[in-house]
Amino acid sequence: MAMSNLYSKIAPKPIKRSQDAIPVSQTNAWVNRESLSNSGLATSPSISQQETVQITQPASVPTSPVASPSGNSAFNTSFSLVCSKATTGDPNWQAQRTTVCERNAAMFNNEFMSDIHFVVGSPGHTQTVPAHKYVLATGSSVFFAMFYGGLAEDKAEIEVPDVEPPAFLTLLRYLYCDEIQLEADTVLATLYVAKKYIVPHLARACVNYLETSLTAKNACLLLSQSRLFEEPELMQRCWEVIDAQAEMALQSDGFPDIDIHTLESVLARETLNCKEMHLFDAAMFWASAECLRRELEPTPQNQRIVLGNALYLVRIPTMNLEEFANGAAQNGILTLQETIDIFLHFTASRKPILSFPTKPRAGLQPQVCHRFQSCAYRSNQWRYRGRCDSIQFSVDKRIFVVGFGLYGSSSGAADYNVKIELKRCGRIMAENDTKFFSDGSSNTFHVYFKHPIQIEPESFYTASAILDGGELSYFGQEGMSEVCVGCVAFQFQCSSESTNGTGVQGGQIPELIFYGPTIPSYER
Known part of the structure; x- marks a missing residue:
């Protein structure tokens, strides 16, 4: 099935437009992180580190008369007529713009010297976009074949009904300005148009954006x-x-x-x-x-x-x-x-044959990050009086924290009440008040959150536990600041929220229990 037909069937579902058509004069927009979050997507740090993503449209600026060196009035009149029909907004733009990229950018979505027009969008919601064949052909093999190939057609307008106008403008901005500016509502449409016209770097940027904004809300x-x-x-x-x-x-x-x-x-x-x-x-x-x-x-x-x-x-x-x-x-x-x-x-003991599968799903197997090389207990050490044990950690790949492994009583069997928390930048992402039974051994005892928590790479998170139970417990020693589990690397550092002595070198919260990435089938 052709990609254009395929996309036309699915496009209305994932792409929500705030308006049916976006006129050229209204394409200026600011998108902040809150609006992206509400839509289920977040700004990709791989695209921009700024707090906002700006999409600007070259303004139409009135022309001004330009005098010829000879003072010839006929020349002045002729030159002014040319400038009045199409302009970059700067009569001296060739001299003022010092790079090829800047001069090309002046032509983006501009009638000046344009030799092709695209009528973009579904019927009734179209937008006419001017362009320059040479610029498009240098950035896309599809455009090259369209304008300069053996089967090229000499058309003044080309209809593109299967592409959203904002996505098409994003494509042109990249081809003219070497800039990639993505929005949550149009990134899927931009990925489609990048693949339609075979612009792989823009397509890769769209995929990176989607990967970094991936959550359970938009994963399916x-x-x-x-x-x-x-x-x-x-x-x-x-x-x-x-x-x-x-x-x-x-x-x-x-x-x-x-x-x-x-x-x-x-x-x-x-x-x-x-x-x-x-x-x-x-x-x-x-x-x-x-x-x-x-x-x-x-x-x-x-x-x-x-x-x-x-x-x-x-x-x-x-x-x-x-x-x-x-x-x-x-x-x-x-x-x-x-x-x-x-x-x-x-x-029944004699079970009938069913049309439904009877074998339970295997589910995911949790992995465990151990951050201590040994544990110990000493008289009068590791007491609990409602104080917080806390540690900070980061990972280099996305994981999902399921719970913590904790040490239990060093003076015989005991029951514990525990409140566990996971925070990012002081904000509580998940917490759970639960219990566990310690048999008096040096084993760790697992406590879990109600749902796995998504942990993004290259950010620090705070794991905390407040225990109430047998007053003396085991504690970890010979702590490691870096631990690798499978293909995931953990880094640990002390937390200012730890008021009971836990740190990198020793203390509580010896284990992080998590679901981690697997080797993709296409790499096996």
Whole structure:
């Protein structure tokens, strides 16, 4: 299927426009980090380190008369007429702009010397964009073939109905100005236009932007797009987020907008870290949306029709009996015979053959970062009186922290109450009040957050624990400031929030439990 046809089917879903058309005179815009965050995307540090992303449009400046050296009035009149029709806003622009890039930038979206026009956007929402064939041809082999190839056509206007005007202007800005300025709402459209006209550096910048702004809220939708755009690295990053934070990803607003093939790949995924009942609910969520897209009433019968064989990828028999009885058994999407057979699967010694998979998903295997080389206990040391043990850490790759390993009592078995926290720049990202039982050994005891927390590379996070229980405990010694686990490198430093003695060299919080990246299938 042609990419343009493919994109025209999917574009309305992921790309939300604040207005149907953006006139040339209104393309100035400021996008701050808060607006990007609200849309599920964040500004990519690989594109710009600034707090804002500015998109500017060359202004139209009235021309001024330019006198000829000879003072010839006819020359003055002729020259003024030329300048009045098209201008860069600076009559002396060739001399004032010292580099080729600056002079090309003066031509961006400018009628001056333009020899081609693009009518960009869907019918009724178009924008006419002037351009210069030579500039476009030097940056894109597609434009070169279009204007100078053996089958080149001499057209004054070219219609581009499958591209968003802001995305097309982003492409032209890169070709004219060597600048890449991306926005959350149009980055997918920009990726499409970069691939359509074979501009790989711009496409790579779009992928980097999407990777750095990837969260559970947009992972499924970006997975759907990355499959269509054939971006295996972005797909791998999406799967890492979906696997680790499956429950959040399945409940995201964008999940019902994915295509059927992406839905099937999600439902078939072996490493999803969630209960099967959440997958069943997500499938119903998607089926209801698909019924509305097909102008069908979202009844159980129609939901089953639109799901097709995808329904049999949900491992309903791996739910527990209570989950099945209160959920799928009463939903109405299963036939009476299927419902009876699954109940017999739970209760009978002779189990019927089912059309649904009966083997539970493997899920993700957590990894553990040990930051001490040994542990010890001493009389009158490592006491707990409501004080905080805390350590800072950073990683070089995205991970998902599941919980902490803690030391327990050094004076016999004891129960502990503990409050664990994870912060970034003083802001609490996750916390949990929980308990664990210490058997009096020097083993670590794992405590968990309710959901995995996404940790971005090259930023410091603060892990804290406040324990209440057996007053004396083991503590770590010979701490390491750098630890490598698999392909992830951890760095540790002392935290100012630690008021009970924990630091890099010794103390509590000996382990970080996490889900980490795997080797991509295309690299195996």
